[in-house]
Amino acid sequence: MKEISIALAGNPNSGKTSIFNELTGTSQYVGNWPGVTVEKKEGTWRKNKKVKIQDLPGIYSLSPYTPEEIVARDYLLHQQPEVILNVVDASNLERNLYLTTQLLETGIPVVVDLNMMDVVKKMGNRVNEEKLAYGLGTPVVCTSAVKGDGVEAAAEKAEKWAKDKTFSPTFPSYDRKLESALSEIEDFLPSTISSRQTRWYAIKLFERDTRVQAELSFSEEIQKEIEEIIQISEKIFADDSESILINERYEFIVKLVELCSTKKDSFKLTWSDKIDRIVTNRILAIPVFAFVMWLVYYISIQTIGTMGTDWINDTLFGTIIPNAATGAMVSLHIAGWMQALVLDGIIAGVGAVLGFLPQIATLFFCLAVLEDCGYMARIAFVMDRFFRKFGLSGKSFIPMLIATGCGVPAVMATRTIENEKDRRMTVMVTTFMPCSAKLPIIALIAGAFFPTSSWVAPSAYFIGIAAIVLSGIMLKKTALFSGDPAPFIMELPAYHMPRARGVLQQTWNRSVAFVKKAGTIIFVACILIWFMSSYNFQLKPVAEDVSILAAIGNVVAPLFAPLGWGNWRATVATVTGLIAKENVVGTFGILYGGMAEVSENGHEVWPMLQVAFTSVSGYSFLIFNLLCAPCFAAIGAIHREMITWKWTGIAIGYQCGLAYLVSFVVYQLGSWFFENNNFGLGQFLAIGVIGGIIYALVRKPRKKLDMAGVPSAI
Amino acid sequence: MSTIILGGLIFGTAGYIVYSKLLKKGAGGCNCSDCNCPVNSRQNETH
Amino acid sequence: MIPLIEAELEKNYIFVGFASGKDAERTSVEKHLLDLGLVRGTEIKVVSHSGGNVIILIHDSRIAVDKVVSDNVIVSEYSVPVESAAISLDELSVGEYSKVVAIIGKGGVKRRLMDMGLTKGVSVFVRKVAPLGDPIEINIRGYELTLRKAEASMVLVESVKE
Numbered sequence: 059m060k061e062i063s064i065a066l067a068g069n070p071n072s073g074k075t076s077i078f079n080e081l082t083g084t085s086q087y088v089g090n091w092p093g094v095t096v097e098k099k100e101g102t103w104r105k106n107k108k109v110k111i112q113d114l115p116g117i118y119s120l121s122p123y124t125p126e127e128i129v130a131r132d133y134l135l136h137q138q139p140e141v142i143l144n145v146v147d148a149s150n151l152e153r154n155l156y157l158t159t160q161l162l163e164t165g166i167p168v169v170v171d172l173n174m175m176d177v178v179k180k181m182g183n184r185v186n187e188e189k190l191a192y193g194l195g196t197p198v199v200c201t202s203a204v205k206g207d208g209v210e211a212a213a214e215k216a217e218k219w220a221k222d223k224t225f226s227p228t229f230p231s232y233d234r235k236l237e238s239a240l241s242e243i244e245d246f247l248p249s250t251i252s253s254r255q256t257r258w259y260a261i262k263l264f265e266r267d268t269r270v271q272a273e274l275s276f277s278e279e280i281q282k283e284i285e286e287i288i289q290i291s292e293k294i295f296a297d298d299s300e301s302i303l304i305n306e307r308y309e310f311i312v313k314l315v316e317l318c319s320t321k322k323d324s325f326k327l328t329w330s331d332k333i334d335r336i337v338t339n340r341i342l343a344i345p346v347f348a349f350v351m352w353l354v355y356y357i358s359i360q361t362i363g364t365m366g367t368d369w370i371n372d373t374l375f376g377t378i379i380p381n382a383a384t385g386a387m388v389s390l391h392i393a394g395w396m397q398a399l400v401l402d403g404i405i406a407g408v409g410a411v412l413g414f415l416p417q418i419a420t421l422f423f424c425l426a427v428l429e430d431c432g433y434m435a436r437i438a439f440v441m442d443r444f445f446r447k448f449g450l451s452g453k454s455f456i457p458m459l460i461a462t463g464c465g466v467p468a469v470m471a472t473r474t475i476e477n478e479k480d481r482r483m484t485v486m487v488t489t490f491m492p493c494s495a496k497l498p499i500i501a502l503i504a505g506a507f508f509p510t511s512s513w514v515a516p517s518a519y520f521i522g523i524a525a526i527v528l529s530g531i532m533l534k535k536t537a538l539f540s541g542d543p544a545p546f547i548m549e550l551p552a553y554h555m556p557r558a559r560g561v562l563q564q565t566w567n568r569s570v571a572f573v574k575k576a577g578t579i580i581f582v583a584c585i586l587i588w589f590m591s592s593y594n595f596q597l598k599p600v601a602e603d604v605s606i607l608a609a610i611g612n613v614v615a616p617l618f619a620p621l622g623w624g625n626w627r628a629t630v631a632t633v634t635g636l637i638a639k640e641n642v643v644g645t646f647g648i649l650y651g652g653m654a655e656v657s658e659n660g661h662e663v664w665p666m667l668q669v670a671f672t673s674v675s676g677y678s679f680l681i682f683n684l685l686c687a688p689c690f691a692a693i694g695a696i697h698r699e700m701i702t703w704k705w706t707g708i709a710i711g712y713q714c715g716l717a718y719l720v721s722f723v724v725y726q727l728g729s730w731f732f733e734n735n736n737f738g739l740g741q742f743l744a745i746g747v748i749g750g751i752i753y754a755l756v757r758k759p760r761k762k763l764d765m766a767g768v769p770s771a772i
Numbered sequence: 773m774s775t776i777i778l779g780g781l782i783f784g785t786a787g788y789i790v791y792s793k794l795l796k797k798g799a800g801g802c803n804c805s806d807c808n809c810p811v812n813s814r815q816n817e818t819h
Numbered sequence: 820m821i822p823l824i825e826a827e828l829e830k831n832y833i834f835v836g837f838a839s840g841k842d843a844e845r846t847s848v849e850k851h852l853l854d855l856g857l858v859r860g861t862e863i864k865v866v867s868h869s870g871g872n873v874i875i876l877i878h879d880s881r882i883a884v885d886k887v888v889s890d891n892v893i894v895s896e897y898s899v900p901v902e903s904a905a906i907s908l909d910e911l912s913v914g915e916y917s918k919v920v921a922i923i924g925k926g927g928v929k930r931r932l933m934d935m936g937l938t939k940g941v942s943v944f945v946r947k948v949a950p951l952g953d954p955i956e957i958n959i960r961g962y963e964l965t966l967r968k969a970e971a972s973m974v975l976v977e978s979v980k981e
Contacts, residue, residue: 439872
């Protein structure tokens with residue numbers, strides 16, 4: 059049997075990836091905002107390995123607007139899948155069927171999948187799929203991908219339709235004046251074009267698509283005749299040819315929707331819109347957002363999540379596991395150095411990271427709720443007004459939202475930004491957002507130095523945003539990035555109650571990934587760090603202070619002395635953070651945890667940290683690690699988007715530079731203000747740095763901006 | 773004796789992780805904590 | 820007619836066009852808006868204002884646009900008639916004078932109609948329309964011609980006040 063490909067195509071945020079996950083048994087990231095999938099993904103159907111499923115980025119039409127839409131268009135038109143499973147958001151038929159009319163015209167067999175039927179029913183509306191199938195001339199199936207209903211049946215239908223020998227495409231029919239113009243154009247098409255595709259070519263010629271014109275390379279005479287046909291139609295409809303088609307498509311759809319669905323007056327503002335009135339209000343929007351994020355971080359890192367973390371740190375990794383491991387190893391007569399490796403290396407290091415799982419899982423849960431209910435997509439809209447003032451579009455905020463999970467997909471998500479300069483800048487600043495791997499650092503510093511202040515954990519998030527905003531202002535003024543902000547047009551999902559299944563699934567997937575990473579990369583790194591911190595260059599077991607790691611760390615440490623933490627342990631932790639940010643905490647677990655035999659409160663690391671750092675230097679350490687170069691994986695992603703090493707270098711250099719300066723200012727001024735240090739050279743320089751940053755913020759742009767491009771005061 | 777077995781276990785696992793994460797073709801060293809790393813899925817497609 | 824940015828909340832508007840004018844030089848942003856369903860005559864409702872940025876409701880979906888875009892979108896409280904009056908011949912009523920604008924349709928039929936004198940610019944007068952609208956009798960170039968409705972629909976005319 060021949061292999062066939064089912065392509066999942068549809069509007070952004072219509073649930074393609076949910077269906078893909080259901081069919082292939084994978085767990086690709088699903089988000090409730092447009093533009094989560096930026097690349098084509100391939101998988102095989104669980105039920106039939108000969109059927110390939112292609113998940114495409116969401117598109118609104120076959121004339122692409124953003125780079126990731128081109129991916130989907132090119133695949134559909136050039137690779138010609140055997141069948142398209144057109145995923146349609148049934149709660150928003152009119153807009154979704156617009157793409158359907160275009161897909162039908164490609165001549166590829168299409169099965170229309172009415173997704174989110176559960177939402178439609180809940181709203182008290184009905185869609186008659188038989189009438190819709192009759193009107194479109196193609197099979198229609200109903201699914202509810204979030205619940206997993208009907209998905210298998212949809213794929214079966216698609217497979218059957220692909221193999222149907224009697225298939226001949228049916229096209230939506232438009233106004234007869236347009237139809238006759240199209241059929242006239244069809245007469246000019248060469249016979250080499252298969253009958254399935256004549257309609258598509260005729261329409262493209264009617265739209266004056268330059269690519270198709272070039273492909274067909276008509277003689278001048280024919281070109282002139284076609285142009286005449288188009289001009290006559292334009293005169294008849296008093297519109298340009300593209301608008302004529304779009305109008306006709308929508309007219310066709312409106313009639314069809316009237317025929318096949320019953321719905322209450324949808325052109326009324328719903329409670330969803332009333333919420334929007336408040337959360338996107340020009341005055342309230344930013345305070346509401348700040349409060350929500352403060353709450354999320356405060357709850358997950360400093361209150362609820364902490365309870366779980368305390369138990370894991372104190373009881374599980376503090377007593378139960380070390381005691382059990384010691385007991386087992388003693389009874390098995392395991393060599394002393396091996397016992398040390400297991401206890402002081404692996405359990406201390408991996409345990410220090412895993413201890414933060416409850417906090418991270420709580421955060422993942424909160425973010426998943428916010429995202430699923432539709433609030434996160436609004437943030438991009440709210441931030442657009444704010445971002446536009448310094449020359450970035452709100453579109454740049456979508457990658458930043460993704461970055462709260464992981465920087466790698468975030469950097470890739472910048473592909474939804476059309477403007478090249480904006481895209482580069484977003485790549486540079488996106489990783490300032492605290493990703494989940496940085497959370498243990500935040501939680502550690504907040505727990506060890508600021509157990510009573512509610513602002514420390516949320517402040518990490520806002521420092522990330524502030525760094526992005528300030529970078530935006532400063533970078534826009536350099537010649538490298540000057541230019542107009544890209545226009546912002548984004549569809550917003552309607553609010554709905556978060557669905558337990560989706561939210562829990564996402565929390566679970568991300569938590570599992572976190573544990574997996576602790577068990578693999580962090581595990582290996584801990585072994586290395588333990589070894590290097592327990593032996594010297596002659597491979598003799600020594601005290602930590604004269605170990606390989608100390609020797610290396612001491613060379614680099616003076617660099618960080620002005621930031622308040624010029625000791626080798628902190629230096630090494632920062633450097634190991636490049637492999638994975640969780641390593642910062644893992645390294646502390648080994649270097650500080652291993653020294654104390656058993657501390658009284660169980661938090662072995664905390665008292666040692668409190669000796670090594672002051673509150674201000676701890677905070678400075680946190681800021682540096684939040685803002686400096688991300689992990690290697692993210693650096694790799696940055697390089698893939700930036701393409702040249704020069705740009706990658708600029709990005710990493712800028713991140714580290716900014717991190718250094720901000721930490722420097724915070725430590726120097728903080729230690730003077732809060733910890734009674736003398737006002738000396740460091741403080742003087744810090745004020746100089748602030749002056750420099752202010753100058754960079756307010757100076758005149760290097761390259762003269764087109765005045766029209768300067769966002770006027772809002 | 774048990775030391776050797778435990779050592780073999782730990783270093784064997786570590787070796788396997790290094791191999792599968794860094795050296796194996798297509799691994800690419802991507803290790804983001806999100807369950808879907810688009811980088812990984814792309815590399816899986818190519819072979 | 821006002822730019823979207825000045826539109827009031829909770830009021831229905833009709834999309835009229837873009838402030839930037841010429842259809843032919845449409846920017847990619849405007850093209851994208853068309854694809855999203857913002858075509859002439861579309862009903863628009865403003866859901867939320869946020870200092871120039873607005874959320875609009877069209878075709879059942881909510882779309883957020885920034886200030887520059889909302890400044891460019893022109894809406895009206897009332898629907899605006901399309902400026903051209905080109906209609907097909909069969910839509911005329913008895914006694915109306917009109918002028919042929921164009922003949923649409925396929926080669927053979929088009930040729931025949933033109934052979935009978937229905938060419939661009941010629942004036943046409945509708946004499947009689949059969950009870951069911953088919954056929955139609957017209958006066959053209961001084962003689963009477965009977966057309967079937969299907970043929971008449973291929974002739975586009977412009978009303979002429981006489």
